[in-house]
């Protein structure tokens with residue numbers, strides 16, 4: 001009996017020794033604790049007469065909502081609509097932020113002239129642009145994409161500039177010495193040198209964009225995750241509401257993990273990976 | 274791999290950093306025949322690096338010309354490649370990728386790049402590290418990668434700007450011998466800039482001394498010694514003493530001229 005226990009303990013501890021497995025085990029444990037708390041809160045809501053009508057916020061009703069939402073295609077449609085806005089907004093932010101960031105990091109006078117203006121614009125809350133966006137853009141889609149772009153452009157721009165500041169000027173001398181054209185200087189030296197910082201900026205941008213997206217979708221539009229939450233609230237489908245909140249969290253986590261993989265893939269500085 | 278050297282002719286070369294700066298050097302004339310290893314010795318600040326950057330096409334001269342086999346140098350080219358004091362490798366690339374980077378800039382086809390890179394890596398004896406990240410190499414190994422990166426271009430002229438001064442004595446000594454041996458075997462020219470008289474005696478066929486402000490070539494000495502050269506060889510010692518003597522004289526000789534420049 002004691003022997004068997006010792007043997008099992010050995011297997012478990014060896015399993016836990018592997019760093020990746022251990023990290024995974026801790027992650028599972030953390031999520032499990034969160035789920036348990038949620039489950040307990042659900043029971044408490046259910047048990048209390050005054051809060052009984054909110055019992056659908058609990059873990060079990062929420063999980064039960066997923067088959068309904070998937071079956072009706074609601075989650076897929078909402079995620080697709082939100083994903084499109086997020087993707088377009090981020091794409092615009094990258095297309096504007098990376099070149100301007102390179103300019104800021106490489107051209108001293110441009111950096112000096114533009115820094116104050118950009119720092120100022122960066123401090124304007126993305127949601128403060130909302131009324132303006134609604135006036136300027138004919139469609140709701142247009143204004144939401146604009147809001148996401150303007151929220152995410154700053155981290156991309158400043159990370160790119162910071163990455164360029166770390167580039168060793170000798171690399172340009174070496175590349176020129178070996179016959180690099182200006183285009184090759186960009187694609188073979190600058191881009192790989194700053195890819196890590198650009199992706200780190202995109203990671204920050206994604207975080208902000210994901211935060212801006214949902215409140216932006218509370219207004220006007222009739223599609224997307226934000227709209228679906230608002231809709232669930234109005235129709236008092238509380239379990240749908242929590243299921244959608246959970247979906248937002250999961251999608252955000254997955255997108256973030258993908259960018260972390262890219263960051264690690266392009267990180268060449270020792271001690272970063 | 275066989276590389277032809279080139280006849281170098283520098284005429285009336287004058288340089289200043291910006292129109293308001295003082296003249297770095299004034300009307301420098303210098304010639305070096307095909308296949309020669311030429312050392313330029315001088316105190317730091319006398320303009321050696323500037324001169325070498327102009328020869329590499331990385332800086333423009335204010336006046337004068339540099340011709341290789343009669344053709345003036347107008348910018349960087351794979352035919353004249355510079356190796357710097359620090360290796361300046363691209364840290365996101367392997368040894369092999371670093372060595373081949375110049376060939377990829379020239380859009381060579383992959384099989385040519387592969388075979389030339391392998392050959393260059395063998396020349397600097399880094400076969401075992403071909404796939405390593407350059408950040409995992411020692412300083413000496415990194416400078417060997419930089420050497421291979423220059424050699425793979427098959428230059429007619431290799432420009433060396435105090436290339437081993439950051440290395441420890443043993444590594445420096447072995448690289449000095451290796452670079453000279455490779456240059457002699459393949460036949461390309463070397464212009465070596467250094468403030469190390471030993472280095473000049475070990476590596477060069479001829480040494481010139483640059484001194485003064487603005488700088489100029491003030492002395493010249495043939496280093497007519499058999500290979501491989503050994504520091505303890507009495508002939509090396511004699512030449513070293515002679516060069517040191519010339520160097521001191523050049524430095525002293527400059528002082529009155531520097532004063533006369535002021536009035």
Ligand SMILES: Nc1ncnc2c1ncn2[C@@H]1O[C@H](COP(=O)(O)OP(=O)(O)O)[C@@H](O)[C@H]1O
Nearest residue numbers: 290294297315316317318319320321322323324
């Ligand atoms: N980029 C630069 N701008 C202005 N002056 C410079 C620059 N680089 C070097 N100098 C000056 O030119 C002179 C020669 O420098 P350099 O060629 O580096 O000498 P060396 O290589 O012999 O030590 C020095 O007085 C130095 O201060």
Ligand SMILES: [Mg+2]
Nearest residue numbers: 318321322323
């Ligand atoms: Mg120098």
